[in-house]
Every structure is written in structure tokens, then in C-alpha cells.
Amino acid sequence: xxxxxxxxxxxxxxxxxxxxxxxxxxxxxxxxxxxxxxxxxxxxxxxxxxxxxxxxxxxxxxxxxxxxxxxxxxxxxxxxxxxxxxxxxxxxxxxxxxxxxxxxxxxxxxxxxxxxxxxxxxxxxxxxxxxxxxxxxxxxxxxxxxxxxxxxxxxxxxxxxxxxxxxxxxxxxxxxxxxxxxxxxxxxxxxxxxxxxxxxxxxxxxxxxxxxxxxxxxxxxxxxxxxxxxxxxxxxxxxxxxxxxxxxxxxxxxxxxxxxxxxxxxxxxxx
Ligand SMILES: Nc1ncnc2c1ncn2[C@@H]1O[C@H](COP(=O)(O)OP(=O)(O)OP(=O)(O)O)[C@@H](O)[C@H]1O
Ligand SMILES: [Mg+2]
Numbered sequence: 001x002x003x004x005x006x007x008x009x010x011x012x013x014x015x016x017x018x019x020x021x022x023x024x025x026x027x028x029x030x031x032x033x034x035x036x037x038x039x040x041x042x043x044x045x046x047x048x049x050x051x052x053x054x055x056x057x058x059x060x061x062x063x064x065x066x067x068x069x070x071x072x073x074x075x076x077x078x079x080x081x082x083x084x085x086x087x088x089x090x091x092x093x094x095x096x097x098x099x100x101x102x103x104x105x106x107x108x109x110x111x112x113x114x115x116x117x118x119x120x121x122x123x124x125x126x127x128x129x130x131x132x133x134x135x136x137x138x139x140x141x142x143x144x145x146x147x148x149x150x151x152x153x154x155x156x157x158x159x160x161x162x163x164x165x166x167x168x169x170x171x172x173x174x175x176x177x178x179x180x181x182x183x184x185x186x187x188x189x190x191x192x193x194x195x196x197x198x199x200x201x202x203x204x205x206x207x208x209x210x211x212x213x214x215x216x217x218x219x220x221x222x223x224x225x226x227x228x229x230x231x232x233x234x235x236x237x238x239x240x241x242x243x244x245x246x247x248x249x250x251x252x253x254x255x256x257x258x259x260x261x262x263x264x265x266x267x268x269x270x271x
Contacts, residue, residue, distance in 0.1 A: 003136045003155050004189045011129050012198035016043035017076060017091060017167035019063070019201070024071035026062035033058045034223045037071070041168065041201045045194040047210045047231065048203045049244065050220035056203040057097050059220065060170050063087075063201075064094045075168070088117055091167035095174060097203075099157040103146025107137055107156055110145050114163030126163050134159045151182035158189065162198075169193060171202040175209070187213045207244040211235040219243075 019041040027033040033055045050056050062069040065084035073080040081087050093114075101110050111130055115123035131138040137159055140148065145156055154174055161169055171190065175183040183206060191213045194200040204210035211217060211231045219227040219239055227239040234240050 002189075003185060004134055004192065005132065011126060011133055011162040011165050012167070012169065012193060012196060016197060017199040018042055019080075019092075019168060019199070020072075020074045021063070022072040024059075024062065024069055024073065026058060026067055026069040028058075028067065032223070034062065037220075037223075037225055039218055039225060039228070041199060042216065043197075043199050044215035045191060045200045045202065045213060047214040047217045048201070048220055049205075049207050049210065049217060049240070051243075053222075054220045055223040056220055057172055058223075060094055060096075060172050060201070060203060063170065064092065085117060088164055088166075091165075093161040093164045093166035093169055095157045095161045095169070095171045097172035097176070099153050101145040101153055101156055101160070103144065105145055106142050107145055107148075108141045110156055111137070111160050111163055114160035117164065123163075126165065130159045130163055133162065151178050151186070154178065154182075154186060155189075158186075158193075162193070166198060168199045168201065171200065173203055173205055175204060175206045183209060207240065208235070211240070 021037060021039045024037040025032055025035055037059070048056050048059065058067065061067045063073065065082055065087045075090055075092065081090055102113070108127065111127055112123060115126050118126065131141070134155060137155065140152065145153060148156065158171070158174065174186055174190065178186060187209055190200055190202060202210065202214070211234055214231040217228065217231050217234045218225050227234060227237060229237070235245070
């Protein structure tokens with residue numbers, strides 16, 4: 001059995017959210033990481049690729065109101081609010097790097113937290129829908145999240161984000177640390193969420209697999225976008241092939257990981 005139901009996801013919106021980012025800059029204190037980014041997240045599945053430390057997580061944090069941003073960001077033509085709770089209410093949800101579950105809480109309790117801004121009766125209805133959308137989670141409803149495997153925790157994290165019924169779902173490296181089969185299932189699930197009408201913005205290091213499921217992509221390097229386009233064309237572009245898909249890609253990736261080790265994975269998974 002797959003983790004998700006073989007039919008469209010009911011949680012999540014179908015209003016085909018469209019995010020536009022113009023001249024976005026963001027960073028930490030005086031340290032500017034992102035400089036003057038322009039990008040568009042159209043209905044469907046958009047992926048952001050790039051080496052360690054490029055600013056991918058910083059981009060998602062800025063869009064989710066976790067750090068301050070400069071520039072113009074609009075969701076369906078309206079200004080995106082500044083505060084995280086207002087951004088969630090506007091219809092955007094983030095599955096953070098490292099999942100960020102509450103390990104001492106059950107699966108159900110973690111899911112309920114995803115509906116924190118929702119009235120109680122509606123939250124209960126969504127929980128039931130989450131279990132319908134992700135049937136394997138129902139079997140684990142009372143298990144402590146921290147005792148689940150990495151792949152299981154990632155499914156809880158995605159289901160929790162869906163509890164806010166987002167119109168735009170952001171995912172930060174959802175396939176990190178998962179076995180190849182689980183990666184395939186997870187990316188397949190993300191694809192189906194996009195097909196069911198929730199716009200998706202996903203950061204991934206699994207370049208080949210990400211481009212295989214995405215509609216469009218951007219490549220971020222040192223805080224700047226260096227390439228963009230339809231996923232199929234990007235996969236064939238020299239920028240992506242040389243840096244990420246070439247014969248030496250494992251070596252290059254290893255080097256990038258080593259160079260970025262100092263800041264790598266500050267939010268390691270809980271299990
Ligand atoms: N809280 C922070 N305070 C200061 N600098 C930070 C902070 N978080 C990240 N940075 C720095 O911002 C830059 C971009 O980091 P970011 O986490 O966005 O990269 P990333 O593309 O997500 O990398 P990875 O693939 O390793 O997750 C790095 O130089 C990093 O050291
Ligand atoms: Mg990151």
C-alpha cells in the first residue's frame with residue numbers, strides 16, 4: 001500500500017495559487033544571502049535547485065515570514081503579508097527542512113497542530129480527511145512522531161502542512177535522507193498534490209528526480225538565480241548537466257557538502 005490514497009488529495013486548495021517574487025532580498029542581520037531575486041511560482045510544481053549554502057532554505061523562510069524580506073511578493077496579485085500566521089491564513093504552508101515534528105507528541109497531535117488556525121470542528125474534519133488522504137498515518141495515529149522512521153516522519157510533516165488546506169505548499173528538501181524507493185513515493189505524492197490543485201514550490205538536492213516530476217525549475221547559486229525554465233529543458237541545460245547531473249556530479253556534490261558542513265542541517269531530523 002502506498003502512503004497516500006490513489007485518488008486526488010482533498011485537503012489543499014484548488015484555486016491555482018500564483019506567487020510572484022520581484023526584487024527579493026533577504027538574509028540574517030547584516031548578512032544578505034538573497035540578492036534581488038525574481039521568480040514566479042505558477043500553478044503546478046516548481047522546483048528550486050542549488051548547492052549547499054546557496055540560499056534555498058533562506059528563500060523559503062523569507063516567503064514564509066520567518067525572516068524579514070525586501071522586495072515585492074504577491075500571491076494572486078495581492079501583497080503577501082509579513083507575518084507567518086497571516087501567510088498561513090493567506091493559504092501558504094511550509095514543510096521545513098528536517099521536518100520539525102514534535103517528537104514527544106503523537107502523529108494525531110502533530111497533525112492537529114497543522115490546523116492550529118482552524119476552528120475546532122473544522123480541524124476535526126480535516127484530521128479525518130488527512131487520514132483519508134494518507135491512510136498509513138491512520139494506522140500510526142497514536143505513535144509518537146519521534147519513534148517513526150525518517151520516511152514516515154516526512155509523510156507526517158507533509159500531512160501536517162496539508163492540515164492548513166494550503167493553496168500553495170512549500171517543501172524544503174523532502175527527500176533528504178530517504179531510501180530511493182521512499183524518495184520516489186514522496187516525489188510522486190508531491191506531484192499528485194500539485195495535480196490536485198495545490199501549487200507547489202519545492203527545494204530539492206535530488207536534481208534528476210526533482211526535474212523528472214516538476215513542471216518548471218530555478219537554479220540558485222550564491223543567493224542568485226542562474227538558470228530557470230521548463231523542467232525538461234533545464235534537465236538538458238549545460239548549467240544543470242555540468243554542475244548537477246554530469247559524470248562528476250557525485251564528486252562535486254561531495255565537495256559542496258563538505259564546504260557547507262559548518263551550516264549543514266542545523267535542524268536535523270528528530271529520529
Ligand atoms: N540563522 C542564520 N544565521 C546566519 N546565517 C545563516 C543562518 N541560516 C543560514 N545562514 C547562511 O545563509 C546562507 C544560505 O543558507 P541556506 O540555509 O539558505 O542554504 P541552502 O541552500 O538551504 O543550503 P542546504 O542545501 O545546505 O540546505 C549560508 O551561507 C548560511 O550559512
Ligand atoms: Mg537548506
